[in-house]
Amino acid sequence: MNSSRPVTIKDIARRFRCSPSTVSRALNDHPAINEDTRKNIQEYAKEVGYQRNEVSLSLLNKKTASLGVVVPTISNYYETAVIEGLHTVLQPLGYTLNICVTNENYLLEKEYLSKLLSNRTEGIFLSVSQETYDSGYYEHLESVIQRKTPLIFIDREYEDFETSRATVDDYHGAFAAVEHLITIGYKQIAHLKGPNGLTVSEQRFKGYVDCLKKYEMPVRDELIINTNFKVESAIVPTKRLLEMASPPDAIFGVNDQVAIGAMRVVKDKNLKIPQDVGLVGFDNSPISAYTFPSLTTVSRPGRKIGMEASRLFMNQINGSGDFSHESIVLPSELVIRESSLRI
Amino acid sequence: MNSSRPVTIKDIARRFRCSPSTVSRALNDHPAINEDTRKNIQEYAKEVGYQRNEVSLSLLNKKTASLGVVVPTISNYYETAVIEGLHTVLQPLGYTLNICVTNENYLLEKEYLSKLLSNRTEGIFLSVSQETYDSGYYEHLESVIQRKTPLIFIDREYEDFETSRATVDDYHGAFAAVEHLITIGYKQIAHLKGPNGLTVSEQRFKGYVDCLKKYEMPVRDELIINTNFKVESAIVPTKRLLEMASPPDAIFGVNDQVAIGAMRVVKDKNLKIPQDVGLVGFDNSPISAYTFPSLTTVSRPGRKIGMEASRLFMNQINGSGDFSHESIVLPSELVIRESSLRI
DNA sequence: ATATTGAATGCAAACGTTTGAAAAAATTTA
DNA sequence: TAAATTTTTTCAAACGTTTGCATTCAATAT
Numbered sequence: 175m176n177s178s179r180p181v182t183i184k185d186i187a188r189r190f191r192c193s194p195s196t197v198s199r200a201l202n203d204h205p206a207i208n209e210d211t212r213k214n215i216q217e218y219a220k221e222v223g224y225q226r227n228e229v230s231l232s233l234l235n236k237k238t239a240s241l242g243v244v245v246p247t248i249s250n251y252y253e254t255a256v257i258e259g260l261h262t263v264l265q266p267l268g269y270t271l272n273i274c275v276t277n278e279n280y281l282l283e284k285e286y287l288s289k290l291l292s293n294r295t296e297g298i299f300l301s302v303s304q305e306t307y308d309s310g311y312y313e314h315l316e317s318v319i320q321r322k323t324p325l326i327f328i329d330r331e332y333e334d335f336e337t338s339r340a341t342v343d344d345y346h347g348a349f350a351a352v353e354h355l356i357t358i359g360y361k362q363i364a365h366l367k368g369p370n371g372l373t374v375s376e377q378r379f380k381g382y383v384d385c386l387k388k389y390e391m392p393v394r395d396e397l398i399i400n401t402n403f404k405v406e407s408a409i410v411p412t413k414r415l416l417e418m419a420s421p422p423d424a425i426f427g428v429n430d431q432v433a434i435g436a437m438r439v440v441k442d443k444n445l446k447i448p449q450d451v452g453l454v455g456f457d458n459s460p461i462s463a464y465t466f467p468s469l470t471t472v473s474r475p476g477r478k479i480g481m482e483a484s485r486l487f488m489n490q491i492n493g494s495g496d497f498s499h500e501s502i503v504l505p506s507e508l509v510i511r512e513s514s515l516r517i
Numbered sequence: 518m519n520s521s522r523p524v525t526i527k528d529i530a531r532r533f534r535c536s537p538s539t540v541s542r543a544l545n546d547h548p549a550i551n552e553d554t555r556k557n558i559q560e561y562a563k564e565v566g567y568q569r570n571e572v573s574l575s576l577l578n579k580k581t582a583s584l585g586v587v588v589p590t591i592s593n594y595y596e597t598a599v600i601e602g603l604h605t606v607l608q609p610l611g612y613t614l615n616i617c618v619t620n621e622n623y624l625l626e627k628e629y630l631s632k633l634l635s636n637r638t639e640g641i642f643l644s645v646s647q648e649t650y651d652s653g654y655y656e657h658l659e660s661v662i663q664r665k666t667p668l669i670f671i672d673r674e675y676e677d678f679e680t681s682r683a684t685v686d687d688y689h690g691a692f693a694a695v696e697h698l699i700t701i702g703y704k705q706i707a708h709l710k711g712p713n714g715l716t717v718s719e720q721r722f723k724g725y726v727d728c729l730k731k732y733e734m735p736v737r738d739e740l741i742i743n744t745n746f747k748v749e750s751a752i753v754p755t756k757r758l759l760e761m762a763s764p765p766d767a768i769f770g771v772n773d774q775v776a777i778g779a780m781r782v783v784k785d786k787n788l789k790i791p792q793d794v795g796l797v798g799f800d801n802s803p804i805s806a807y808t809f810p811s812l813t814t815v816s817r818p819g820r821k822i823g824m825e826a827s828r829l830f831m832n833q834i835n836g837s838g839d840f841s842h843e844s845i846v847l848p849s850e851l852v853i854r855e856s857s858l859r860i
Numbered sequence: 861a862t863a864t865t866g867a868a869t870g871c872a873a874a875c876g877t878t879t880g881a882a883a884a885a886a887t888t889t890a
Numbered sequence: 891t892a893a894a895t896t897t898t899t900t901c902a903a904a905c906g907t908t909t910g911c912a913t914t915c916a917a918t919a920t
Binding site: 178180223225226227228229230232233238248249251254257258261265270271272273274275282288289291292293294317320321322404405406409431434435437438441442460461463464465466468 | 521523566568569570571572573575576581591592594597600601604608613614615616617618625631632634635636637660663664665747748749752774777778780781784785803804806807808809811
């Protein structure tokens, strides 16, 4: 009525003139408690809205049942799919996911990791931010390792770090996409690349380059332009590509957003897709199937990545003493649609 | 080296043969501590990677600095924008956001709320799930109220519940969208409605209906079809609309996804947008500006909603005793693009 | 009547930290 | 050198819960 302090076990004990132990046991259905006592206490507890203080339990048991998920963004389809996958496996096991968005910011990432450790998180799923990548700092990761808190890299990874990781085979996905374009008959394939330095960007780029080489096609620097994954970042680069003296007849975008941005520009120039310009994206985001023309893309099993990452986590905590570090690479799959099907 | 147990203040005290109090004070730069003692302890603490156990502090101070964000999904642009807004304000204040995704599931929502309360979350931002809406249950909310944990509704709300809420003026946004179509000269405006019962769906629907009525246009039931907000859910309904004997010449989608789905179908039928069919969405998601043609839509200030909701939360905890409940309604704004600009 | 059993409850410690008050140690003053 | 003062450190309690062990009390067996 007056005090807003949550009801505690002590409060109930006082009410029943018994000890906190009895109340605790009664609430937990301990067999050594008298049937009547148990019933009375449980009824009263329900009545006054007693709710166990998990904080005290965490302290006592050194278990928090909470996991950190540290990602650069949650604005993309892929990231949310990963989170959903983690959720699917871990929620039923009683874990709470603490989702931290770093906004590609190193300091924020560092702060989040430190906070998660302070809060005694039992595991951390991390997709490192771009700034972290660029800066090359990784002391903030060392402290996670030092604490022996399970650390699982998702998607982006530090090449030289010994932990578990679940990633998608970006390289072969990109390779397949470009090979598809070549097979169809496109001769000049441009690439709207992601930010330099990120594994995803570089792997897809490598797939693009290696495929061109395999088919003995020249890798022209002027056909490779950076974007930041966002739809609007594709506009200027695509214009530049199409206004070249010898413009590309196909564009491989680092993701669907970028490909959709390119699609818009191509149409604005009154060029036909896929006749004049072929287009391929990456992600197989829901919308890619409903653009006009629909977008050929590479599916990335985000949900599966989340589920696999969960498995890696479980392995680490159940691992018999020796910390088992596993690397999982899931295949990506080419999804052929209209934007590349020139006949 | 051997034990993976985190270093505690007691460990350090043992090492320096002093009491935990001294260590605690040394680490917190308490003035009553000898300069040398302080320096030594701080150095050692850093060396062994000591990190304060926030769990114990939470128990002691009854403050967890964590807030719950309970939402049906994070797969849409709007939801992530809201979270970003919350984040922008609350992260600098030291709060941790605990993001819980209910998947529109009542039981999950209930479980999350209960867990958040057990973990002594200091405030909850809630966008109720559709199932909760449908079922009409709200005891799980009662317990939040009973505990006097600040509860702020975002976006979706329970009409008859006394708490703070931050919502977008869906009604007038929808009204403006439809009015725009009418002004341009469209005569038969269909509506791809959201799921029944949800405030957003119903408010936008009401805006649609009232606008038609204002201009003395008939409200035809067969022009109103339900979707579930997802792009694919617009396909069949749009086909049905276009295959009617007297098909609509404009479609107002409950969100951009649905409008984009409709766009695809319209194009497949070789109809021209905006000449044959006008199209308006809702959300002003990034992609809406880059479809072909670009999509007329209604902007929804998600980020702002998050920031306003944060403000409401701050007001509640700073509120002098009497719980001040505020209702904020932010305006939505029509963004006119190509898909409706028939000349 | 006394010893033995069994059921029900209470005690106390533990988790890691902070903090007011008390105590101890060091320094200054008379 | 003793008293007074200042500086530094320790003590003990608190946050809410659980749990092994001890205790109490009644019922049963001897």
